[in-house]
Amino acid sequence: MATALLPRHDPRTGPGWMLERLGTAVWIFDIDDGCVVWANTAALEIWNAAGLEELRARRMNETMSPAVQRRLRQYQADFAARNTVFTELWTLYPRGVPRPMRVRFSGVRLVGGRVGMLCEGAPEEGMEPEMMRSADALLHTQLMISLHRDDGRALYLNPAARAAFEGRHERLVDRFAQAEDHARLLDALVGHGEARLTAPVHTCDGVRWHELTARTCLDPATGDPSLLVSATDVSSLKQAQALAQDMAHHDPMTGLPNRLMLSPLFDRLSAHARAAGSGLGMFFIDLDQFKSINDTLGHQHGDAFLVEVGRRLSALRGAQDAVLRLGGDEFLFLAIEDPAQPRLEALATRMLEQLSMPVGSGGRRVVVTPSIGLARFPDHGQDAQSLLRCADWAMYEAKTQGRCQYRLFHDQSRTRMETQLELLADLKEAIDGQQFDVHYQLRHSVARGRTVAVEALARWHHPVHGTVPAAQFIPLCERAGLINALGTLVMQRALGQQRQWQARGLDVGVSINVSLRQLSDPGFGAHVAQLLEDAGCQGDRIELELTETVLVEGSRTVHENLERIRALGMRIAIDDFGTGYSNLARLSETAIDCIKIDRSLIFGLPRNAAIVETIVAMCRLMRVTIVAEGVETAEVAEWAGRHGCHELQGFHFGRPMPAAEMEARLAAEHAAAP
Structure with a gap:
């Protein structure tokens, strides 16, 4: 390595006078301090400096780009490690004026032992602008460019490539984190002479994702076959893609996998079950009365409740199990079962216990319970979607049979499920194609001894079933979103029928069932007003029947619609009363006109006498009409009438019948009346 040079040598006592007389510009650069420490006369002219002291005062690192600083540090490391010499095209900027130079760089020891740089420069006055720019771009670019022998050994690395690899991976194969990526690159080069791929590679900053482009070429120095590789770091893009992928496949509220993850999770668990000889169960979990949380306590409480449900389900998860949120208040639980230690049905019981919880805020309290359907792989389905349908159907059975329970899908359910799916597919055509009819069931007045009202009931006459x-x-x-269309059809026909009977002197009220979904439509009240006007019907001859669930789960929209309906003169009745969650305060708020005691309580008389008597007493306090449903014998009819029920409805007085048959019945009663 060169001996340290002094800033100025006396031409009479040292060799400095020879450097001064050289036409080649020579200067020494202190890489650590970022300044020139010595320069001959030719160099002073190149740097457009008045003298050495003025040039030495320039702090070039203050205006030096990060790319140039990194390159100089690379030089310094190479000078310190071995007797390295570089010759490169550089553009210097003395006082801001570009000067293209071909510069030879070598190492020199400075006072104190630090490594500096001896620079020998020759102007490239005739250099084309394109060459100047390409050389400068190669220095500053973040694109990592390297030239390799055909065996992969590195011949050249530009500054960005040097910074990324620092000589640690001189062989191209050693860069790749996965050997198969290097093999893919070589296969493409053999077949096409060029290749492009994105792969994880080893760098000084650890494993990073690089987008690589490679092509075969000749070494411009030797003419030997070589390989030119350029690489761009795309780790940030990969991370963004991974984050987007994760967000797309996970529920943002609970953090659980979502519906898109069902198939891959099922495939993994079913493969494990097959290999281990284990069982696999799919639980479909739907929360009962969940809507009441949002409507009563607010969506913030509803969201917090869903997060808690996800947490509790996750706490029940075994090492191989998976929990997903399908959407809304629906969750899936995939559970592995060791044949020697059955656990699925016990797990379902634990889910019922863990997910049945009261939710309250501000003095208001709602109890939410789960309905759970369980299907087994491979007995009930070989793929995720087939098993999901079976678990969904089993959950549906649990819900229709009283909620807060679980049901295991069984073979008998399959036929029913297939029929239901067929009916589901036929529903819209049935409503549009006049397959639905309206039958009427009478309500007998105890005091007047005749029919005073009829209940309109939809009947579906399927061409096959x-x-x-x-x-x-x-x-x-309800599931198909057609309940509003069916409700409109029934109401139109019932209102028109009541108007016809009224015109024929048959004064009878008509009761029509409406669902929560209908009442939740903001335009329902106006829609009913229009139907009433179109039929020419009097509002006080029409009664709308709601279930107790409507009062519990109903929103502000529901109550606004009920107020609009009452303003039309219509009556409001609570159907199937005695099996739900109603209380006197809620009933009083809704201004109920009629309460129909559920048929299960009436059918159980006299065993249920105390319960029915309590309900009747409550209804008397409210001054509402009391209707006993499900009256099938003369004894029950006599008991209900004697204990305060105003009207009786059931098979004892007549089954639902077509309009013409009901009209004949009403006409006969009218003719027999005194």
Whole structure:
């Protein structure tokens, strides 16, 4: 390595006079301090300096780009490690004026042992602008460019490549974190002479994702076959993609995998179950009365509740299990079961216990429970979607059979499920195609001894399955979002029928069932007003029947619609009373006109006598009409009438019948009246 040079040598006592007389510009650069410490006369001219002291005072590192600083540090490391010499095209900027130079760099020891740089420069006056710019771009670019022999050994690395690899991966194969990526690169080069791929590589900053472009070429120095590789760090893009992927496949509220993750999770767990000879169960979990949290306590409480449900389900998860949120208040739980230690049904019981919880705020309290359906792999389905349908159907059965329970899908359910799916597909056409009819069931007045009102009931006459029970198609209409269309059809026909009977002198009220979904439509009140006007019906001859659930789960929109309906003169009745969650305060708020005691309580008389008597006493305090539903015998009819029920409805007085048959019945009663 060169001996340290003094800033100025006396030409009579040292060799400095020879450097002064050289036409080649020579200067020494202190890399650490970022300044020139010595320069001959030719160099002073290049740097446009009045003298050495003025040049030495310039702090070039203050205006030096980060890329140049990194390059000089690379030089310094190479000078210190070995007797390295570089010759490169550089553009200097003395006083801001660009000067293209071909510069030879070598190491020199400065006073104190630090490594500096001896620079020998020759102007490139005739250099084309394109060459100047390309040389400067190669120095400053963040693109990592390297030239390799055909065996992968590095021949050249530009500053960005040097900064990324620092000589640690001289062989190209050693850069790749996965050997198969290097093999793919070589295969493409053999086949096409060029290749492009994105792969994880080893760098000084750890494993990073690089987008690499490679092509075969010749070494411009030797003419030997070589490989030119350029790489761009795309780790940030990869991380953004991974984050977007994670967000797309996970529920942002609970952090659980979402519906998009069902298939991959199921595939992994079903493969594990097959390999280990284990069982696999899919639980479909739907929360009962969840809407009441949002409507009563607010969406903030509803969201917090869903997060808590996700947390509790996750706490029940085994090492191989998975929990997903499908959306809304629906969750899935995939559970592995060791045949020697069955756990699925016990797990379902624990879910019922853990997810049945009261939720309260500001003195208001709501109890939410789960309905759970369980399907087993491979008995009930070989793929995720098939098993999901079975678990969904089992959950549906749990909900229709009383909620807050679990049901295991079984073979008998399959036929029912297939029929239901077929009916579900036929529903819209049935409503549009006049397959629905309206039958009427009378309500007998105890005091007057005759029919005073009739209840309008939808009947579906399916061309293949015959008459479909209302208990079967009403829930299907709810699930298909067609309950409003069916409700409009029934109301139009019932209002028109009441007007016809009224015109024929048959004064009878008509009761029509409405659902929570109908009442939740902001335009429902106006819609009913229009139907009433179109039919020419009097509002006080029409009664709308609601379930207790409507009062519990109903929102402000529901109550606004009920107020609008009462303003039309219509009556409001609570159907199936005695099995839900109503209380006197809620009933009083809604201004109920009629309460219909649930058929299960009436059917159980006289065993349920105390319960029914309590309900009747409560209704008397409220001064509402009391209707006993499900009256099937003369004994029950006599008891209900004697204990204060105003009206009786049930098979003892007549089954639901078509309008013409009901009209004949009403006409006969009218003719027999005194």
